[in-house]
Amino acid sequence: MQKVVTEIEGEHATVAAGGALFGKLKTVGVDYVFSNSGTDFPPIIEGLIEATRKEIDLPTAVTCPHEHAALGMAHGYYLLSGRMQAVILHTNVGLSNGATGAINASCDQIPVLMMSGRTPVTEKGRFGARTVPIGWGQEMFDQAALVREVSKWDYELRFPEQLPELIDRASAIANSTPKGPVYLSLPREVLCEAIPAQEASAAATMEPATTAPNSSALAQSVSLLRAAKKPLIISQRGVGSHEAFEAFAGFVDRWAFPVCQYWASQLSLANDHPMSVGQDPSDLLAEADVVLVINSLAPWWPDGVTLRDDAAVIQLGPDPLFSRTPVRNFPAAVCLTGETSEVLIALIDEMGVPPARSKAIAVRHQHIAKRSEARRAAALERAKSGARGPMTKDWVSHCLGQAIKGTEATVFHELGAPLEPLDLEHHNSYFQEPYSGGLGWGLPAALGAQLAEPDRLVFATMGDGSYMFANPTACHQIAEALALPVITLVLNNEEWGAVRHSVEGLYRDGLASKANEVPLTSLHPSPDFTKTAEASRAYTETILTGDALPAALQRAIDVATRERRQVLLNIAIEQTGTA
Secondary structure, eight states, X not given: OOOSSXXXXXXXXXXXXXXXXXXXXXXXXXXXXXXXXXXXOHHHHHHHHHHHHTTOOOOEXXXXXXXXXXXXXXXXXXXXXXXXXXXXXXXXXXXXXXXXXXXXXXXXXXXXXXXXXXXXXOSSSSTTOOOSTHHHHTOOSOXXXXXXXXXXXXXXXXXXGXXXXXXXXXXXXXXXXXXXXXXXXXXXXXXXXXXXXXXXXXXXXXXXXXXXXXXHHHHHHHHHHHHOSSEEEEESBOOSXXXXXXXXXXXXXXXXXXXXXXXXXXXXXXXXXXXXXXXXXXXXXXXOSEEEEESOSSOSOTTTOOOOTTOEEEEEESSTXXXXXXXXXXXXXXXXXXXXXXXXXXXXXXXXXXXXXXXXHHHHXXXXXXXXXXXXXXXXXXXXXXXXSSBOHHHHXXXXXHHTTTSOEEEEEXXXXXXXXXXXXXXXXXXXXXXXXXXXXXHHHHHHHHHHXXXXXEEEEEEHHHHHHTOHHHHHHHHHHTTOOOEEEEEEOSBOHHHHHHHHHHSTTSSGGGOSSXXXXXXXXXXXXXXXXXXXXXXXXXXXXXGGXXXXXXXXXXXXXXXXXXXXEEEEBOOOSOO
């Protein structure tokens, strides 16, 4: 049988492209390659063994029993590490299973280097040609079309010598402003052909292209914000870095700028900050004269609020107009374009300090702080009212927030524990599912985050429907195999609560709001989710009453930290239609 790696010593040594692939990925900063292999992988697997024996520096290969888990782990790893990872899937069927994860990554502006094998082009006469019937069954006219809509760049490897430069190009484009996934398909015959061995570890030849706001846009923004009488900041996707998080907190406090985290997918400001006004911008937005929108795909509900005719809206972020979204008509009097943290810090620096003894700013600060304190008190009362079983999501969220207070912890929320009652304080402490709505994201993203920071407490809080979408058997197997002590909270109301809530929101006085049973939303009878996790040796509990939850959370944290073992808590919550 033909060898994948040709044994030629010295400067003329060669390695098959399949063997060079992992080595080249290491040179562009990839730590892990999340993979689900298939019949297209022989040159990759054989090459990996040979590259290991040759002591080529390689990223770690992680076997993922489902492609959705692979994409979710790459997503979560990036959120905590800030480093792009790679995914290799099995031909078209693996790519189709991973497409939902690609949609999520694109919506969240997450760089992922996606690859999948391509069924052999040739039927005979070439090493790597088709050998089994699925080689014909998996043939497509345009395999890349499965993810092209959500990829910044896609290509098919034509010749083995292209591999190093294409990996460089793919990595540079994925990490350019705005960031996002890219895709490369890998025909089996090409991976079987040889290239010079030194090219497997050649340094990257391309750097990402980043943007920055022009000086006039920055000056105009400063002028607007300094003169604002009724300012408002809306921030959905966080502020980009720990440095920016700290600077932003001081900035809004000095200038008395209220901050609304409407449908936040990341934390921009501590919940207890005096300028944090919660998640509903409606009344402040209706009276605002200047609105700073920080990297927010949908900063408000256009049908629910009307802006003042003279209101000026500043859009800030990597792609302030969200150019890949066909319809998004929020106003943009000024656009500040660039990586969120860098642009925000530049804006803060340009703003400087407010005028000494400004009465208007002092009055505004006092008014907003009083409002924020009242909001937090009301949120606490709502949470505590759900303490008696069956529990509310707010109560679960409050208990979790208290359990992790003062620790390095991250909560991944997917229709699970909502932000407001968590009372979080730190950058990277909270991530919500992307607005693309590809369910099942929370658990694999938490696994990826745990891999990035092994000593951090990581929680996946999910509705029962979202948990089932996560391919939990695959995720728990990965957690056990990699010793990832993620704590999963399944907030179980035996229904598609989000669907029911959507119906009741659209038809406010409709039949669904008065019905005991709403069609197409029931998940009754509920599976015993603890059995799924126990199959991978997880520690599990089912909690039925609110008074039992705090102690259960402490036991879960103890198991995760002391035993380094995954945990699942199946928590019964009420059917409120507000999931």
